[in-house]
Amino acid sequence: MNKKVVTVSFIDSSNIGDQLISKTIEQELIIDYKVKNFSYKYVENDFYCKRINKKRRSWLNNVYNKYIKNIKVIHTFIAKAKWFLYYNYKLKRQDSEALRKALRETGTLIIGGGNVIFDSSKHTFSALKFAHLLDIAEEEGAEVFVCSIGIGPFQNEKQEKEAVRQLNRCKAVVLRDSLSQHYCIVNGFETAIKSVDPVFLLKAENKMSDKELPIIGICVIDYRISGASYEEYISYLNNLIRLITMLDNCSNVKIVLFSTEKEDYKTVNELGKELRDMTSVSCYTLESDKELLTMYSNFDLIIGTRMHSMIVAISQTIPIIGLSWQQKVDEMFKNINLTDNCYDIANLEDYLDEIVDKSKKIIKNNQRCVEEMDVIKKKLVDEFLIVRKEFEHFMS
Structure with a gap:
């Protein structure tokens, strides 16, 4: 058996969740293999570097979002032009001899984790990005194992069908949620298997026990x-x-604002400035997954937006309340049978009282809630055995 594999994943992402997916797959699934890691730009060992990749929204983004985005004719023209330029002048020309050589040597490509195929606009066609990678793998004689990915949302039937058609080209596909599997089944790909996100398997850190007050972490997203x-x-x-x-008014707690994505920190800081007179509130800028886990060891509750802010919380047996901004967040809460703790971010004002009441109950009964999260985590760890079984069959 060849003990070498190639992975393509979001190793260059500024999102800590994406970074953890890549690390966890390597630790939990392919630890016995020699691994060559590539980003979706096909660059080897293209791991995220905060000094180089740190980004912020420019003033041009802000002007576009505030004044232009709602003008449909202009927005449509820009969206179509962006996709045309990306597809014809970047994606079609994207290649890597290092990736091709690694695929020839190993014969195995693992596409690992994250929301890999989705379209937020009806003018894009993200399945073609995936297809481009599969074309290279086929040309070099490599078989493809797709590990714990999500697909969707899509804006039209054509995008959805093409996504499933491309997945069906792979030798084995394991999906991370029921909706991704549903997309496959209704489009004729009935052998796609559902499991869970690998980040649920993170080892729980020891919790801090000498705190003065309970701490609520709130993950802020640039909506x-x-x-x-x-x-x-x-x-x-x-x-x-x-x-x-x-x-702050009804609970004796500390509140920490943060995000697992660098792109959100302008919003975090905007919020922090508005709340600067509230002594119980602080902002924390995370630079690594280690900092995230250390910070989480202090938390009694996480009110999350970014999906992996909550997946990591579950791995650390921290109770969660979710503010859903995309289908993948809804699906995660369905996966763990905790939909009563998930609220639509678009209608947040309708749920404020309920979220506050639920937060107070979680803080008051924290140990019981932690034990409930531990039960959920153990179930998810067992579900990941499906991925291991499929991978062993794939490699045999």
Whole structure:
């Protein structure tokens, strides 16, 4: 048996969740293999470097989101032009002799984790990015194992069908949620298997026990990435401010604002400035997964937006309340049978009282809630055995 494999994953992502997916797959699935890691840009060992890759939204992004995005004719033209330029002048020309050589040597490509195929706009066709990678693998004689990915949302039937058609080219496909599997089944790919996200398997760190007050972590997202308008974004910020103020007024707690994605920190800082007179509130900028786990060891509750802020919380047996901005968040809560703790971010103001009441109950009964999360985690760890079984069969 060849003990070498090639992985392509989001190793260059500024999102700590994406970084953890790659690490966990390597630790939990292919630890006995010699691994060559590539990013989706086909660059070997293209691991995220905060000094080089750190990004912030430019003033041009802000002007576009505030004044232009809602003008449909202009927005449509820009969206079509961006995809045309990307597909014809970047994706079609993207190649890597290092990747091709590694695939020839190993004969195995693992596409690992994350939301790999999705379209937030009806003018894009993300399945073609995936197809481009599969074309290279086929040309070099490599078989493909797709590990714990998500697909969707899609804006039209053509995008959905093409995504499933491309997945069906792979020798083995394991998906991370029921909706991704549903997309496959209704489009004729009935052998795609459902498991769970590998990050659920992270080892739980020891919890800090000498705190003065309970601590609630709130993961803040730049809501505009979901396609929210400037007005919706401002409404979201105002509702978060109301939520934090309500938590501060009725609970004796500390509140930490953070994100697992670098792109969100402008929003985190905006929120921090609005709440600067509230002594119970602080902002924390994370630079690594180690910092994330250390910070989490202090938390009694996480109110999350970014999906992996909550997946990591479950791995650390921390109770969670979710603010859903995309289908993948809803699906995660369905996976763990905790949909009552998930609220639509677009209608946040309707749920503020309920979220505050639920937060108070979790803080009051924290040990019982932690034990419930431990039960959920053990079930998820067992579900990941499906991935191991499929991979062993794939490699045999």
